[in-house]
Amino acid sequence: MIKLSLSRTEALEAAIRRLPTHSPERSFLEKELYNITAGMRGEQRLMKKLIEFYSQEKYEIIWNNSLSLGNWPVQIDGLLLTSRVAIVIESKNISGELHFDNDTGEFYRIDSLAGKTVMDNPAIQIEKHVRFMKNWLREHAIILPVDGLLVFTAKQSELKSLPQNIRTCRTHQMIERLFQIINDYPTPTYTKSSLLTIRRLIENKQTPYIQKPLIEQYSIQPYLFNTGVYCTHCRTPTIKKHRRTWLCEECxxxxxKAPHQAVLEHFALFGGPVSNKEIRSFTGINDRHVIKRLLTDLDLSKEGAKKNRNYFLKKNRDT
Ligand SMILES: [Zn+2]
Known part of the structure; x- marks a missing residue:
């Protein structure tokens, strides 16, 4: 089974492989990949911890929400629906000494090696998500208050000061904090069946997250990327066609699947639509019939006829 598109981490891995070893672009993307995978590990810790959430009252938990209001898309890690309040849960996997300066709204980390690093304030992000969910529920005629909880998941993190407006804790404190929030809202409004209806509505309204081409997202010059079909073992562009198969000349x-992977990498890096010629020059496979076959195997959308044909990824795919 051929994959339909690359995930964000797969796209970054491919971009890193194709950039010159000591380029600033490559080290920037390496850092980005590190942060994203750290975030994913943090989310997994959070999900594991939430197994300990047990309540006599009814509740529903929905993970990895991509919702939108008009043109405003958001991604919310976790949403806990209870009969009294909906709680937006966001995780941050940042290690070191963490400080919220409530006068300036600044958030920073003090690290013994790197010193002070100012970062986007996650409390402001979660306030925005709470505001989003309030509007979203109102728009769908659901009367339920919304609150938020920010959870720091790194094992080596120390909260030196807390934000004023958003409850914040570390993973091991999360369950207690959730009950404290729920207790702030004394009146239950929903029953189990109506919570399930809200859950289904939220699940049905998920909008697929559309990944921007990597060169656009990170402002990288296209010519920097190396061409060719990469070997997953040697990590060099040494895969070539040999009769009916594809072989690495090194190992x-x-x-x-390597040439299909290269086509998907082209889409992840540069977006679409793409012509047969562009894929020829990106993969280094100088045979338009072989490329046509690859593009057909991938079940892409097409426009234009014969030599002017362009291909693009079908919409509404999971990435
Ligand atoms: Zn190889």
């Missing part, structure tokens, strides 16, 4: 690995 002999046979990988029939």
């Amino acid at each position: 002999g690995l046979e990988d029939k």
